[in-house]
Amino acid sequence: MSTETLEEKKLTKKDFVTPNDVRWCPGCGDYAILNSLQRCLPELGVPKENYVVVSGIGCSSRFPYYMNTYGFHTIHGRAPTIATGVKVANPELIVWMITGDGDGLSIGGNHLMHMLRRNVDVNILLFNNRVYGLTKGQYSPTSPVGTRTKTTPSGSIDNPINPILFALGAEATFIARTVDTNPKHMISVFKAAQEHKGVSFVEIFQNCVIFNNKTWEPVYGRQNRDDNLLILEADQPMVFGKEEKMGISLNGSTPEVVKLGDADPVEKNVLFHKPDQTGSLYTAMLAEMEYPNFPTPVGILRQVDKPTYDSQIHEQVVEAKASDAAKASLQDIVYGPSTWTI
Amino acid sequence: MSTETLEEKKLTKKDFVTPNDVRWCPGCGDYAILNSLQRCLPELGVPKENYVVVSGIGCSSRFPYYMNTYGFHTIHGRAPTIATGVKVANPELIVWMITGDGDGLSIGGNHLMHMLRRNVDVNILLFNNRVYGLTKGQYSPTSPVGTRTKTTPSGSIDNPINPILFALGAEATFIARTVDTNPKHMISVFKAAQEHKGVSFVEIFQNCVIFNNKTWEPVYGRQNRDDNLLILEADQPMVFGKEEKMGISLNGSTPEVVKLGDADPVEKNVLFHKPDQTGSLYTAMLAEMEYPNFPTPVGILRQVDKPTYDSQIHEQVVEAKASDAAKASLQDIVYGPSTWTI
Amino acid sequence: MDTQSTHAEEFQELESVVIRFAGDSGDGMQTIGERFTDSSAAFGNDLATFPDFPAEIRAPAGTIPGVSAFQIQIGSREILTPGDRPDALVAMNPAALAVHLSELEEGGILVLNSAAFSHENLRMAGYDSNPLEDESLIGKYELIQVDINHFTLESLSEIEMSNKDKLRCKNFFALGFMYWIYSRSLETTIEFIESKWGKKLPVLADANIKVLKAGYFFGETTETSRNRYMVAKAEVEAGKYRKISGNDALVLGLITGAEKAKRNLLYSGYPITPASSILEGLAAYKHFGVKALQAEDEIAAIGIALGASFAGNLGVTGTSGPGMCLKAEFIGLATATELPLVILNIQRGGPSTGLPTKTEQSDLLQAIYGRHSDAQIPVIAANSPSDCFETAIEAIRIALTYCTPIIFLSDLYLANGAEPWKVPSVDSYPQMDVPFAEEGKPYSTFSRNPENLSRTLAIPGQTGLEHRIGGLEKDESGNVSYDPSNHEDMTLIRSEKIKKVAESIPPTEIFGEKTGKVLAVGWGGTFGSITSCIRSMQAEGFSVSSIHLRHLNPLPNDLPKIFEGFEKILVPELNMGQLNVLLRSQFLVDTIPFNIVQGQPFKVKELTKKIHELLQD
Amino acid sequence: MDTQSTHAEEFQELESVVIRFAGDSGDGMQTIGERFTDSSAAFGNDLATFPDFPAEIRAPAGTIPGVSAFQIQIGSREILTPGDRPDALVAMNPAALAVHLSELEEGGILVLNSAAFSHENLRMAGYDSNPLEDESLIGKYELIQVDINHFTLESLSEIEMSNKDKLRCKNFFALGFMYWIYSRSLETTIEFIESKWGKKLPVLADANIKVLKAGYFFGETTETSRNRYMVAKAEVEAGKYRKISGNDALVLGLITGAEKAKRNLLYSGYPITPASSILEGLAAYKHFGVKALQAEDEIAAIGIALGASFAGNLGVTGTSGPGMCLKAEFIGLATATELPLVILNIQRGGPSTGLPTKTEQSDLLQAIYGRHSDAQIPVIAANSPSDCFETAIEAIRIALTYCTPIIFLSDLYLANGAEPWKVPSVDSYPQMDVPFAEEGKPYSTFSRNPENLSRTLAIPGQTGLEHRIGGLEKDESGNVSYDPSNHEDMTLIRSEKIKKVAESIPPTEIFGEKTGKVLAVGWGGTFGSITSCIRSMQAEGFSVSSIHLRHLNPLPNDLPKIFEGFEKILVPELNMGQLNVLLRSQFLVDTIPFNIVQGQPFKVKELTKKIHELLQD
Ligand SMILES: Cc1ncc(C[n+]2csc(CCOP(=O)(O)OP(=O)(O)O)c2C)c(N)n1
Ligand SMILES: Cc1ncc(C[n+]2csc(CCOP(=O)(O)OP(=O)(O)O)c2C)c(N)n1
Ligand code: SF4
Ligand code: SF4
Ligand SMILES: [Mg+2]
């Protein structure tokens, strides 16, 4: 793990591109995400060989094949377990985990939840296209009620999972959201995710041109994004709207949209974004703010500090190794506490 | 399914007791829960043969063997799937599901989450003893950080799951909490759970005398309960403390404990419990209120209305059966849309 | 290409012909394959088809992974497979040519869309030089280059559409041209186009018909005018026919079986290739009372189905190999509790995610042994697309009669492949009468029908029959029992019960003589290939017979006797030899395995060659 | 009871004796069983023990399900099993008597705590009349009734403790008395008591010692004074010994193996009986660099271990049958990606949850075939508690050398049973040198060592060796490939590689002559029973031999030749005949299965009887 060579060789996006052909459908949102991560990583000062990209199964989960790092395309829903194993085995590695709304929230919901609550220092990108892409268009756990697909010809009846609320339910330490149409935003979020010590959960609104085209259009379409996306920045007021004429303020303890006009946000009691609140109320509020009732917030919704699982395991091992018990040799432990001689 | 015989025969607790010996450890909290459910059900006007009790694996999951109803002791973590199958197959049945903190939140967390979000009309009792009983005392996903067990001799490092927040993360429509030491409270909660149309999630603080004795003592012990349990009742003020001298009020949007003395709760801005708030903020607030910083709330924390999964499946079938397509005979559908004759 | 009579003035008459359409995923090859199928079926040919989808959803246009193909064999005789190698190949672009050319019979017809042979497309297909310009194709095939794009646009010159949209119709040009070569009328296809787009998109309907005709007329009018072929009607049983794929047949078989057993059908699945279309298919039969649920994973899917069975429905779940791994623990619970449950495995290439869009029959031993402890359950397999219907009903019969989970094996080749099917009268299937326990009588969970050792279900809602089941060992009365000899008794009786199933199945059918030199023993989706091979070798006078097993656990009781009649027993499988393991261990017979693991059905030729070797040894 | 010389003045000398302690779970039977074991070991007997825990955590006191037992066989000759039936039974209450009496040898010693034979206790044990009062026990056994409660309290009359606490010491009275009967010194036990409680609870230490002595003196002084027995030191190899259970040996074997291979050990498990103690055991070796994680389920457990292997650790995961079902899909991925991984299955009774506290060896075929597609991996099994050490090292050797997942089978009987073990010198085990790929050289994921067909790992963190693996089929260079013949090549080579393992294993050891009438072929935990049986039959001059297989997949190459030497081949298994399936299918040999499925080890007698039958036929 040659950290010393780092200075000498500046990485570029190209270093992260594999010769393999990328095989997503032309126009798929996955391309933009891949591009953004490939642009982001060279900036972060980590030698390329220390990156591991782990995924489950799905269109999105083909991702590792296109990243010229160590990669593991595993099985459906189980990427969090492999990612945990990699990170605990060698905490020096930077692990990115790619999953889809089906992979991560349907079959893999439990592993994801446990990884979040354990605060394993892995960076998770959940590609939410509200559909099963790879298996050709069935509804997913994030599909809105009433979604008609081949398996739900009369419309789906399951209440969708809100990924942010789900992550909050597991008290994840870093929760963010970004969109496949905004590379700059993606890159800033990815960067923050990698820099966060602990688990980072990033939901990405992603378009599936084939089976769920324009599902996010009302939120992030060119015509709509100014009014329907709320770009959060720490310690900045929650303002949005064409020419920023709207804001979010609290009415009692529930948020509401207020018109600002030319007024100062502070004057109008506009909320200032505080991602570092340890309680869950604030994030719950953000999780509930959703188009069409609210502009949908993107950015870092929550970022709090807790010790990580991987570092604590290592600390326990290090401490134990420094203890008296560690003076025993292998032969000693095989003998055990009590022997007799014949 | 003889609803007509109901009037004739009044059920009693005895009807729900099996001849099998109950095999929990003497002193286990499970006995009190069993007792309470057996006392509660005869009151609810449902013929005994319409009850089905489903469980996973664990000490708690032996429950069905002791209920003289239809019962299914399934496999570890998978009770929600069987319960869903039973309920969807025959929505007239009343399904109770028994699970443990390991069964329901470790191996079974995903099924539980999906059952909650789908709002399957099943009544779930999660026996939370913060330990694996049946496998003899390993830590569980609800064990506090630092718990020393055979598998965590240096103390556990995983952040525990807050079952209420977990259920909220899945937007469960009925979320409650009760304690194995208070039969009256248990019975009232169980009754409400059965009567709720939709999924009912009930966390029960349960004592494991053998492997985690007195884990809830600080909260519900005879000496502590008045100060450390907050008994919630709809539309009633949140007051507690020996002789009810304390209350909960809001400071901005965060709750705080206030001394009441002889003051009127309304005067002191004490919160009134409103379990029917559809948003998640309020329940998030209750979920965060935990001993030692707060009295731990018990009772019905959240109860909102949503259509159930099972009833909607049936409605879709009923609608489809009333459609033109339904005029086709079996032979017609086997012929399909296009045939030729030779 | 089996030429029968060649002295027709206009047509050369063929007994059978194999045609493959290949192009980019966006080129509509499946659509024209389907149309060719319908026309041929309507005309009266026997036929079999096999679509070959690309592994990617929509790989970039023009690339090798983006190639999609559809193969059809039509015949005036019985057709059991889509054919080994095509007699005619339509390749809509260089990538399609690159992937499929090597399979084309020498001298076969090769239709190429010259417009697609651009520099860029050639590069993506890995060509260094343009095969239309170099010598590589000349003389080897009946090469027909057509600028299909050009003719398509030309024929639509009067239609108001963008050129891009017009070019979307080009597949119908190729189809029209193939209709001309194979002397097919356009009628069925025109009807189809009209019923599909006539109302909603009349312009499109019009365009497609125009292009279809243009392709046909191109054959008639151009200088390339050449040999035409004719495959006469097949002499098949009179009756009402439909075309059916394996998964469609399975869907209908499940519905029919449930109806015959008067149980409500509840299917619970999780999408996975190639099983997804079962869930999708059943979801469209709500009006028939079918409940079809998409669960959160395969474990939930089987749990929901099992819960439904416990509550008195007929629970069915389906998946493919990776999903079967996940169902193992629940299959054990179903075995211990003796609940009826049908588990479908539509096999695909493995291990692990493997080759999800290729066929294989390598999950047999998993079906039989793939769970902890001695937990045998019945296993059956369908042998052709339409046979999925029969086999589904048989699965339901066994599940209900013996109160047992059962595994039904199909495979990607059967699931997606299609064949004409003489639709049976549903009345010809017997009712299955498996009553629940009687109320008012004492109920003992594991008391058994002495005939078949089955237990009787009592279901929630029945008065007075309350009882508890579960995965811990039980005694006959249903109580948990750790008693050593009870465990042994229960283990033995569970195993005996499964063996009993063999008493309820018909004698094994032998294709050919009862004695001879070589017996081929097959199972599942290889039926078509093996039977085709054996039939033609028999016609040539060779001493070969075959049997094809539907019941794989328990195996039929008459096998040892059948084996005695043959000198050599060949077991051809699309796996490393799994039935082979069963036959050897159960009958101590020195079977000869023949295994191909290439994600594709057996080629009749490969098999024939192997049997010739055996005959010569 | 094998009586050797009976004319000693004081002691009857025995070659071996079997003692069983039985009582309520709260009676401390495991504790005194362990103490008797330690004393006997310290004295120099050979021995084997088996604890029999109740299925419930703590069933109500006095009930049948609450009975806990501990059996030990000690001998002056080699002891391989805890014995078929006890020569002496200590029953601390009626329930213990009810459960265990039928196993006691006729004429055996029966020690009863008469104080426990209350009306209530008799009722709970299902007795209609008091066996101490009716005739049922008289004459059949050497009955010794002692009011142990009374004597316990009496001996502690001067100690300041509640009566309830005093009575907690009563197990030591029974132990003391048994020490007297079997002429054992109290020394080892007194040392144990002092080191355990001497500092923390000196009163308790004092009390226990007093009661222990009271039991001993009771024998010496009372009227019941009677025969005493003596089992001499065994002639065993000189060396340093310890007592070891199977799971403890496994823990140490894993640590030793990892150390020899210079890989960091990461174990990831999920609690399940009887595998939990492996996770618990390893969690105590953090100071040895071991990472031991409790995952959220068995799928996560194997995933974490596999991820660790990918990152260059030695990943190990362990469970029992139901958990193995859940690991199947990941084992397939490990097979496809060819990563080293050790998977432990400590078998218990099935199907489903089955008999979680009883032993069985019925997961063999699951180990071999329990995943979809052709995905063979090596399978090995330990044959005694201490052999788990050796077999763990062997599992690691195979996993690393062949870059493959491997399944290690043990069972509840081995896991919990204990035996003395001559502790080997860890230096005597060779280093395992399996280097990672070299940086700076071109790396191809599936290029292979031509010798053993293994691939070479490159691990994250190594510069320039970045590559991607996954469950889709790959070509040699590691790229995804849907090519038919590549798939066949890869399938064949994966299978070949596993077969290669057989070339690296020592010749099969034959216990006895190389030819003869009967060969018993065993595997796993039945080693003790089979070997005991075969040894004594050989001593009696019968033409019987045995082999015991450690490697079950691939099977040793020398088996066919060995089989040729025998007229009959018997395959005794604690299942319905699983090795039997493997032997028949692979070697076409007409093996004779012998199966007992009662959740308990074979009794040597049952086996002996079966072999006599075969010899007579
Ligand atoms: C065990 C298992 N079950 C099912 C599948 C089939 N499968 C592959 S991907 C997928 C869902 C993909 O959806 P998502 O995770 O949203 O990814 P996307 O394709 O939309 O990016 C499914 C069901 C599988 N490969 N393995
Ligand atoms: C697949 C599987 N894994 C593991 C087990 C072992 N097991 C049985 S119960 C249990 C956990 C019990 O804990 P909990 O759900 O909290 O129930 P409790 O005993 O505390 O009531 C475990 C790990 C099992 N039976 N099946
Ligand atoms: S199917 Fe959808 S998600 Fe998958 S590659 Fe195509 S566009 Fe992207
Ligand atoms: S172990 Fe604990 S949870 Fe289990 S029965 Fe005993 S006291 Fe109850
Ligand atoms: Mg998706």
Ligand SMILES: [Mg+2]
């Ligand atoms: Mg618990």
